[in-house]
Amino acid sequence: MTATWAARFDGAPRLIDVGGRTVCARIRGSGPTVVLEAAGTGQGTGDAWGRAVEDGLPAMATVVSYDRAGVGCSQGPPRRTITEMADDLHDLLGALALPGPAVVVSWSYGGLVSALHAVRHPGDVAGLVLVDPT
Template identity: 55%
Template sequence: MVIGKLVDVGGYEICAQVLGSGPAVVLDGGGAGQGLDTWGPVPERLAEFATVVTYDRAGVGRSGGTQARSVAEQADVLRRMLRGLELRLPAVFVGWSYGGLVTQVYAARHPGDVAGLIFVDPTAAGTPPGSALVRRLSFDVAARLLRARAALGGRNARARRELAVTLGGMQDAMAEAKSTREEYGLPPVPIRVITAGKRPRMPRAQLDHLTADHEALAGPSARGRVLVAEHASHQVPYEQPETIVETVRELLSG
């Protein structure tokens, strides 16, 4: 188990881990928000040439407070935590899955903190295609199933409850990320989007929506690129961690 340090963010503490030395890299994990335990070998490999920060979001894992429904609130808590760590900014921010939403909102709201952005198979922002009713029911059903499984107990019970809260607010989070990006834009820094090469079967319209958002994140400039992790599913940090590590190394080398 990873043992982190507690950082006061105003009324409660966030559990963070700092590894290595050198230029700063901030990792923001998936929907459950337990970032300290969810990056596989990536933090240790990055720590060979960088200062690497991982953390559990508010109300999640070993962090205090309550889970925030607003992505802007999550991004602002992350900023207070980084200030509490006295981390030298700007940093390269790496957001995986739902963490991609948090990372892009952070970058839009606090562009001076950001030296580069890497999105690892990020959740698509905006409104997915299809029926609004079907979308709402699918997220509601998924959250209910997670809470039911959590009620049975077991080692992952708390993580399932926390993920259920995230799924309950997922549609709002996706819409908020899209509107924030449109209002503020992303900073003019190098951007890489690492997209999974192995996709589960999904409707064509949904795949097109995901692909279009990944391309939009990378942007039209030469400073942004989409990279395909050919041998990985959504679990890129576990199945193709070297792609993340080498992409961070590239951005840090300028």
């Protein structure tokens, strides 16, 4: 992670403008980019993956977690379709301008979002890790 991102994020969640919506994202660590795509409603900045993953992974990668639109600290109405959620992830990665492509690790319902994201935006994705996908 660049010094600029380290100064801006310092591991704390921040609000990012993504196409007129505000998405809450947290970036920690340095190295290749890894996105943690949350399960269920998509509240990813609330330690949904557990301490072992969220505290251990930043030692070897730049880890991005985020709250989907309308969930957690993200603003605006929740996205209604998986396509909209996948495109929001693409827009978030573009706004963050982190080195890519990213490995996207998804859990449960997040597997639908990350799989469609990979199909719609293959240049964003180096690989997918699906943990108990829906």
